[in-house]
Amino acid sequence: MNQKEEHTKPSNFIRNIILEDIKSNKHGGKVVTRFPPEPNGYLHIGHAKSIVMNFGFALEFNGRCHLRFDDTNPTKEEQEYVDAIKEDVRWLGYDWGKHLYYASDYFEKFYQYAEQLIKIGKAFVCDLSPEEIRKYRGTLTEPGKESPYRNRSIEENLDLFRRMRAGEFKDGQRVLRARIDMASGNLNMRDPVIYRIMHVPHHRTGDKWCIYPMYDFAHCLSDSIEGITHSLCSLEFEDHRPLYDWFLDVLEVECHPQQIEFARLNLTFTILSKRKLIQLVREGVVTGWDDPRMPTISGMRRRGLPPAGIRNFCERIGVAKKESVVDVALLEYCVREELNRTAPRVMGVLNPLKVVIENYPPGQEEELEAINNPEDPSYGTRSVPFSREIYIERTDFMEDPPKKFFRLAPGREVRLRYAYFIKCTDVIKDEETGQIKELRCTYDPATKGGNAPDGRKVRGTIHWVSCNHAFSAEVRLYDRLFNHPYPDRAASEEGKTFMDFLNPDSLKILRGCMLEPSLKKAEPGRVYQFERIGYFCADSKDSTPGQPVFNRTVTLRDTWAKIEKRFQKQKKQGSKGRKRKKGKK
RNA sequence: UGGGGGAUCGUCUAACGGCAGGACCGCAGACUCUGGAUCUGCUAGUCUAGGUUCGAAUCCUAGUCCCCCAGCCA
Numbered sequence: 001m002n003q004k005e006e007h008t009k010p011s012n013f014i015r016n017i018i019l020e021d022i023k024s025n026k027h028g029g030k031v032v033t034r035f036p037p038e039p040n041g042y043l044h045i046g047h048a049k050s051i052v053m054n055f056g057f058a059l060e061f062n063g064r065c066h067l068r069f070d071d072t073n074p075t076k077e078e079q080e081y082v083d084a085i086k087e088d089v090r091w092l093g094y095d096w097g098k099h100l101y102y103a104s105d106y107f108e109k110f111y112q113y114a115e116q117l118i119k120i121g122k123a124f125v126c127d128l129s130p131e132e133i134r135k136y137r138g139t140l141t142e143p144g145k146e147s148p149y150r151n152r153s154i155e156e157n158l159d160l161f162r163r164m165r166a167g168e169f170k171d172g173q174r175v176l177r178a179r180i181d182m183a184s185g186n187l188n189m190r191d192p193v194i195y196r197i198m199h200v201p202h203h204r205t206g207d208k209w210c211i212y213p214m215y216d217f218a219h220c221l222s223d224s225i226e227g228i229t230h231s232l233c234s235l236e237f238e239d240h241r242p243l244y245d246w247f248l249d250v251l252e253v254e255c256h257p258q259q260i261e262f263a264r265l266n267l268t269f270t271i272l273s274k275r276k277l278i279q280l281v282r283e284g285v286v287t288g289w290d291d292p293r294m295p296t297i298s299g300m301r302r303r304g305l306p307p308a309g310i311r312n313f314c315e316r317i318g319v320a321k322k323e324s325v326v327d328v329a330l331l332e333y334c335v336r337e338e339l340n341r342t343a344p345r346v347m348g349v350l351n352p353l354k355v356v357i358e359n360y361p362p363g364q365e366e367e368l369e370a371i372n373n374p375e376d377p378s379y380g381t382r383s384v385p386f387s388r389e390i391y392i393e394r395t396d397f398m399e400d401p402p403k404k405f406f407r408l409a410p411g412r413e414v415r416l417r418y419a420y421f422i423k424c425t426d427v428i429k430d431e432e433t434g435q436i437k438e439l440r441c442t443y444d445p446a447t448k449g450g451n452a453p454d455g456r457k458v459r460g461t462i463h464w465v466s467c468n469h470a471f472s473a474e475v476r477l478y479d480r481l482f483n484h485p486y487p488d489r490a491a492s493e494e495g496k497t498f499m500d501f502l503n504p505d506s507l508k509i510l511r512g513c514m515l516e517p518s519l520k521k522a523e524p525g526r527v528y529q530f531e532r533i534g535y536f537c538a539d540s541k542d543s544t545p546g547q548p549v550f551n552r553t554v555t556l557r558d559t560w561a562k563i564e565k566r567f568q569k570q571k572k573q574g575s576k577g578r579k580r581k582k583g584k585k
Numbered sequence: 586u587g588g589g590g591g592a593u594c595g596u597c598u599a600a601c602g603g604c605a606g607g608a609c610c611g612c613a614g615a616c617u618c619u620g621g622a623u624c625u626g627c628u629a630g631u632c633u634a635g636g637u638u639c640g641a642a643u644c645c646u647a648g649u650c651c652c653c654c655a656g657c658c659a
Contacts, residue, residue: 010607011599038659073658130657137655141587144655175657185588187655196657215659239589239654261590263652268596316608318598320591323652327596330609340622375622406620415618450618461618532619559620 009060012319014260018057018230021258027229031063034101034228035089036219038070039081039203041274042289043088043297045310045331049265052314054232055094066226067096071104072218074202082203084289088297093307103213103222104204110213111165113221113251114176114195118157122250123194124150125160126177133175136182137190143183144190150179164197167210171197178217180246188243192216220244221253228257234264235321265317266325268485270295271498285502286481290541292551293481293506303478304527304537304553305331309338325486332554336535339553343529344372344379347417347463348515348550350475350533352391354467355439357422360388365466368449370418384516386419389467391514393532396462397439399427404563406460408439414460417531421447421458463531470514475536475550477508513550522548532556 009015022029033054037047058065067089071077089096117123126149128136138144152160161176163169176195184190194217201207220243223231231244238261248256266272272295280286280294289296292303300310313334317326347370365387373379392408401409408414413423426440446453450461483503484490491498522528522538529535534555538548 016601036659040659070659076658133657134655139587139655143587172657177657187588189588190655193657198657212657214657219659235590236653237659241589263591316597318608320598322591322598324597327609330597333609336621345619345621371618374619404620417618458618460620463619529619529621532621534621556619556621561620563620 009315010318013321014053014230014232014262014319015057015060017258017260018061021229022061030227030229031057031061032066032227032229033058033063033232034066034068034223034226036068036070036103036222037085038073038076039078039085040073040076041081041278043085044272044277045267045270045295045297045300046265046272047088048092048297048310049314049317049319050232050234051089051092051094052311053262053319056315057230063229064099065094065096066099066101066228068101068222068226069103070215070219070222071102071202071204072213072215074198074200074212077203079203084298088301091301091307092297093311099226101222101226102204103218104202106218106222106225107205107209107213109225110218110221111211114161114213114217115158116251117178117194118161118176119154120250121154122179123157123176124152124179125157125164125174126150126191126193127174130172133193137187138182140187146182147177147191150191161195164195164211165209167199169197171199173197176211178243178246180243186239186242188216188240189246192243216240216243217247220247220257220259221251223257224248224253224255227255231257231259233259233261235261235323237261261321262319263321263323266323267295267331268325268328269480269482269487270328271482271487273488276498279499280481283499285499292476292478301525302537302540303551304339304525304535305335306338306342306527309335312338328480335554336557339527339529339535341375342373343527343535345370345374345529345531346516346519347384347465348473348475348513348519348530348533348536349391349393349463349465349470350510350513350530351394352512352514353394353397353436353439355390355392355422355441355464357388357390357441357443358425359442362388364388365468368418382518384418384518385466385469387466387468390416390464391467391470392416392439392462392464394436396460397424397436399436402567405560407462408460412460413458414462415447415450415458416464417461418450419448419464420444420450421452463533465514465516467514469517471517471520472512473515473519473548473550474542475510475513475552476539477510477552479503479506479508481506515550519548520546522550524548527553529556 035051035054055065126147128147136145175193177191177193180189182190194214195211197211199210241259244259290298290302313331367383368386369381370384371381396407398409408424410424413421415421420443422441422443424441428438430437480503482501484501487498487501524538524540524543527535527537535553536550537553539551542549
């Protein structure tokens with residue numbers, strides 16, 4: 001983690017709480033946090049916020065942060081997810097050291113605590129069916145009814161609970177419930193179920209157990225067992241806090257962590273619900289969990305987003321209890337900020353247009369020196385081959401350029417980055433289609449390296465590659481997956497689903513892009529800046545030695561695109577205005 | 586006549602009774618061998634109505650709007 005990241009941390013309500021707790025020596029001045037994912041899916045940028053917060057506070061206050069898998073429901077959880085989650089947290093730059101835990105490691109302890117609860121008359125075995133339990137629970141406005149099994153003797157409860165563990169009953173036949181208050185306004189306190197029977201093997205404990213604890217019971221106890229001081233979770237658990245505290249108050253535990261709730265992250269043009277992300281994968285909208293368009297950590301990794309940029313983003317968005325939607329532009333900003341500092345610059349032409357430099361000697365070649373990263377001299381330089389025939393970007397030439405277009409046009413002179421000034425002398429078109437096939441130019445040998453000894457200036461500098469030296473590659477242009485800033489909201493308002501707001505242009509595959517030769521040995525996962533275009537990551541799955549495939553991480557800020565857009569708008573409005581006037585006449 | 590939360594520039598977020606600040610976005614300009622980066626400037630906010638106070642985003646009262654909760658999910 002660099003210095004900048006260290007001391008730009010803005011204040012937030014959780015940090016204020018921790019600061020006060022340290023001052024008052026609440027937990028002996030210690031800070032112990034945890035990141036507690038359920039291994040039932042892949043991590044996404046929303047989890048990153050939680051990871052950065054939990055590990056961040058631990059780092060900041062010289063404490064520690066545990067990675068704990070909340071694996072209390074064997075019907076949903078798999079080892080595959082455990083492995084993926086570990087990889088993602090590590091990739092984000094965090095180290096849990098020896099503090100890797102599983103709720104399932106505490107199953108025996110949980111069980112003992114449950115017996116303790118029974119022994120003090122605070123839990124009972126209930127024979128009501130799931131439907132009956134629901135009916136007895138009451139509604140939001142009406143109190144619930146007490147279960148007829150609520151007043152069983154401690155001995156009977158203990159016996160029944162032990163037989164539950166022993167596997168004497170079928171799934172759903174009985175549950176263990178806490179004995180709290182069926183009239184509570186908080187539904188979570190209406191004798192919540194804390195153990196259920198599931199004859200299902202667990203990915204870690206195998207078939208050792210056929211009863212499994214519920215979240216509310218397991219989570220507070222896991223926190224307590226591990227000596228967590230600050231247990232951070234999202235807003236929807238606010239209602240569960242009284243229950244969290246109830247268990248820890250009633251049971252004999254040494255440690256009573258403080259649960260603090262914060263608003264989870266939402267992003268514009270993005271969906272983050274696990275259910276919906278799964279749907280995108282299952283229905284083949286994306287190629288998998290690690291599709292570069294996915295907001296998953298693995299997707300972002302494959303897309304080329306740097307971990308430091310993601311971390312920085314998570315710091316900048318702050319933490320509060322207000323539900324909010326962060327502009328994805330901020331994420332892009334943080335990504336560019338990091339990549340600008342770290343990505344080596346290269347030249348690649350996405351839509352090639354051939355240029356023949358007529359006064360350059362045929363057969364001649366030279367090596368020109370190019371800077372690898374103007375932001376950091378330690379990246380050094382490289383040499384780029386130049387010759388008589390080159391490719392330039394098709395969009396860098398206009399036959400009839402509008403005002404403010406500084407690039408190549410007939411009779412115009414521009415600079416080829418790190419090479420020479422060239423002037424366009426002729427445009428060669430396909431006779432049938434009228435499409436521009438090739439440009440003829442002349443170069444000024446005196447401008448080698450990019451400067452004119454006579455001091456004359458050119459407004460535009462464009463990138464290029466030498467035809468004979470460049471190699472052809474596939475480049476994938478990724479864009480936002482959705483074309484609406486609030487796909488979920490829009491869907492419910494317009495009676496559609498989030499799938500109706502998929503961006504049809506979220507992926508454009510370009511083949512025949514011409515890249516400078518140095519990129520042949522691009523390492524998969526490495527991100528480069530293609531000068532004047534954007535940042536591109538060598539795909540970690542589809543690249544082969546000598547033949548990389550590139551994913552566009554994010555474009556460069558494009559001022560020209562804005563100007564162009566404005567031109568088009570003016571044009572449209574202009575023609576409308578004219579039409580209107582005509583109509584009036 | 587259930588319970589729990591939340592409302593500050595377009596967006597995200599500070600200010601804990603003392604000049605409403607920062608970041609992103611947007612706009613304008615400077616600079617530039619990347620129309621990148623960098624630099625400068627501008628626009629723009631306390632949900633409403635009362636009250637307390639020399640002074641209120643902050644305290645009090647009454648409203649309004651939004652979110653969450655009736656899994657043997659987490």
